[in-house]
Amino acid sequence: MLEKNSKLKKKTTKKIVMKAPAVLRADCFRVLDENNRPNEKVEPKLSKEMLIRMYRNMMATRLFDERGMLLQRQGRIGFYVPSFGQEAIQIGTAAALKNSDWIFPSYREPGVFLSRGAGLFEMLCNLWGNQSDVxxxxxxxxxxxxxxxxxxxxxxxxxxxxxxAVGASLASKIRNEKDIAITYFGDGGTSENDFHTGLTFAGAMKTPTVFICTNNGFAISVPTQKQTGAQRMVDKAIGYGMPGIAVDGNDVLAVYSATQEAADRARRGEGPTLIECVTLRMGPHSSSDDPTRYRDAQVFEAWAKRDPIQRFRQYLERKKLWDEKKQEDLEKELKATLAEAVEKAEKEPPPQLDTLFEDVYAELTPQLVRQKEDLLAEQELRGKFENTSEAFPL
Amino acid sequence: MANLTLVQAVRDALMTEMALDPRVVLMGEDVGLNGGVFRATEGLQKEFGEERVMDTPLAESGIIGLALGMSVNGMRPVPEIQFMDFIYPAFDQIVSEVAKLRYRSGGGFKCPMVIRTPYGGGIKGGHYHSQSAEAYFAHTAGLKVVIPSNPYDAKGLLIASIRDEDPVLFMEPKRLYRSVKGEVPEEAYTVDIGKAQVVRPGKDVTLIAWGAMVPVCLKAAELCEPRGADCEVIDLRTLVPLDEETILESVRKTGRVVIVHEAQKTCGFGAEISALISEQAILSLEAPIVRVTGLDTPFPYTLEHIYLPDPERVALAVGKVTRF
Structure with missing residues (x-):
């Protein structure tokens, strides 16, 4: 539990098997039940505008991911990493932040970027690695x-x-600013050294950091139970001297509430929190991966029924905030905006040759100056460089 | 002017720059209350407080990752890795994160910082307290590598490194921490990064070294003088970016080169210098380039005085290139 007076109710179970289960672990904090009705005692009081914005961002993320995968399958971009099924985690956490807070994402958080206001065109340019890619x-x-x-x-x-992220939040703390840092990683990430040092330093230095562990059942093909002997990822929090909570990662309201409380704690100077968001990765690890090689079809089907977008939509519909017409309009609008941005981004040429040398250092070193001159001379001699590289399945 | 040891000059640089720039923060193992195991940060926590001189948990990768985040959020960190032999857990954070951040973000993010670390042998430290690991880091795009050999340069180069917009690996020759003294101005001053110094002019043979091998070369030059060879000694001071002009100018004059470093020979930084001379000044050479280096063995304990280049071994190499 986050703190004594937390409104988030903790549940415990004696035996928890941490392998991608067909049902949600019983210890997870949730707002929506399996019929997607809210527990009013813990339901966050969010404005209508906020709820709709969150839904909109979830849909935008889903459509962006679908488009990203399609572009890769069509051979128009080389690689993509979708976040299917993880929209609630991304949008729920991002919605609980202030724009002045730092975000240290992993590679599976397009929804966090979209929520913060990153431009579609700019994100798409990154998929092509073109001259307008930041x-x-x-x-x-x-x-x-x-x-x-x-x-x-x-x-x-x-x-x-x-x-x-711990370092960034420590800098804010030293300057007595109220900004916090949030960072995202997966179940596999908890095995890494940088997870250990991150939580160790944050615990010891009491930094204003929120750790979001997206436990989606798999690190590429390796299931969570092969990743750790721990019963739950959230149990790791205690060893680092911080509170932790496991939440239903397919319940955007639960994710929001937990993040909000953790962010408030951090802002009050009470230190870091670990939030384990339990979900199932519904897509492949990346466009190069085939999850049918290692994922149980029945488990997949069970989680498909818990789709975070569908669940949140039902919640909104019961509140009379959403309907089929609104859905059609939104999809139409989002798809049109996306198509327009795709068309524009795809036309952008690749970066100029001399950009290769920029930003290695603040200024070009004498060595880089000479290598640049040599390369420009080679270009002059050859006319153009033949592009022989292929998008290799990574 | 104050007469300071090299480690005192390091402390003086930190003190001076921390007083001038509130963004400068120090972090590492034992750097706070204890003032660092070599006392390079002695008294600084008392002067500037626990938030600017931080004792961290014992994890090198954590120290560097933390420094990166602080730098991105507007601070100017000077993390210390207690011995360079312990830097490898932080290799990924240094090589793939710190050094690459500006490039991979298209110049959007930068993380200037100075990673201070004592390096080198001759202090009976054995394999884990003696290594000279500059080659790994000189091979890293995005990182600068700076190594002073005397108190004046130590202060000036360290201040220049803290003010630099790029991450700098600042290697301190711990064998020289207290064995050399020199006049050091009390005020802030900088010594340019990327500029070598001819510390002894000569006409017959060019000796190229850095850090603790500079005094070894100066002694070797003295040994060679009565034997009829007038040696020029170059203190590189910065390996990345390398001052190629100073090297090439000297080689064009002498035509004979001996490169001296503590690290093992194969793929040591001497190989890079040798290749540079071959590419840029091969027609000036009167003899093959000779490298006097550590052995391709792990760093030994009892026999380290045999492993390490000493003035006599350098003098023998000078004899070899002059007799060729």
Whole structure:
């Protein structure tokens, strides 16, 4: 439990088997029941505008992911990492933050980027690695970076951002600012050194950090029970001297409430919190992965019935905030905006050759100056460089 | 002016820059209350408080990852890795994160910081307190590598590194921490990163070294003088970015080169310098380039004085290139 007076009710079970189960673990905090009716005692009081914005962001994330996978299957981009089924975790956490808070994401949080206000066109340009990509075509697709939105650059090595988020939040704490940092990682990420140092430092230094563990059952193909001997990921919190809570990762209201409370704690100077969001990864690890090789079809079917978007929609419909007409309009609008941005992004040319040398250092070193001159001379000699690289299944 | 040891000059640089720039924060193992195991941060926590001089949990990767986050959020961290031999757990954070952040984010994020670390042998430290691991980091795009050899340069280079917009690995030759003294101005000053220094002019042979091997080369030059070889000694001071001009100018004059470093020979930084000279000044050479380096073995304990280049071994190499 987060704190003594927490309104979030903790449930415990004697025996918990942490392998992608067909039903949600009983210990998870939830607002919506399996019929998607709210427990009024813990239901967050959110404005109509806020609820609709959250729903809209969940839908935008789903459609963005669908489009990303499609673009990859059509051979138009080289790689994609979808977040199907994890929309509630992304949108619920992001909705509980202030725009001045730092976000240190993993590579499976497009919804967090969209929620914070990253541009569709800019994100799509990253998928092509073209000249309008903020990363100047230096990273694989889905490695977004938006410094003006405090959305930290995505790294491929797992969990490196966890300790970095602790550093960013420590800087805010030292300057007596109220900004916090939130960081995202998966169940596999908890095995990494940087998870351990991140939670160790945060616990010892009492930093204003919120740790979001998306326990989606798999690290590529390796199931959670092979990742750790711990019964639950949230149990790790106690060892680092911080509170933790497990929540239903397919319940956006539960995710929101837990994050809100953890963020408030952090802002009050009470230190870090670990939130385990329990879900199932509904898509492949990436466009290169085939989950049917390792995922139980029945478990998948069971979780498909718990789709976080459908559940939240039912909740909104019961509140008379949503209906079929609104859904049609929204999908139409989002798809049109997306199509327009895709069309525009795809036309962008690749980055210029000399961008290769920029941003290695603040200024070009003498070595880079010479290598650039040599390369430009080679280009002059050859006319053009033949592109022989292929998108390899990664 | 104050007459300071090298480690005192390091402390003086930190003290000076912390007073001038509130963004500067120190973190590491034992750097706070204890003032660092070599006393490089002695008294700084008392002066600047626990939030600016932080004793961290014992995890090198954590220290660097923490520093990265602080730097991104506007601080200017100077993390200490207690011995360079312990830096490897932080290798990923340094090489893939700190050094790559500016590039991978298209210049959106940057994380200037100075990673201070004592390195090198000759202090009876054995394999885990003696290594000279500069080559791993000189091979890392996005990182600068700076190594002073005397108190004046230590202060000036450290202040320049703290003010630099790029991450710097600042390697301190611990063998020289207290064995050399020199005049150090009390005020803040900088020594340019990327500029080597000819510390002894000569016309016959160019000796190239950095850190603790600089005094070894100076002694070797003295040994060689009565033997008829006038050695020029270059203190590189910065490995990345390398001051190629100072090296090439000297080689064009002497035509003979001996490169000296503590680290093992294969893929040591001497190989890079040798390749540079071959590429840029091969027609000036009168003899093959000779490297005097550590052995391709782990760093030994009892026989470290045999492992490490000493003035006589360097002098023998000078004899070899002059007789060629």
């Amino acid at each position: 990363c100047k075509g230096r990273q694989m697709p889905v490695h977004y970076s938006f410094s003006d939105l405090k959305l930290f650059s995505v790294s491929s090595p797992i969990a490196t951002q966890v300790i970095q």
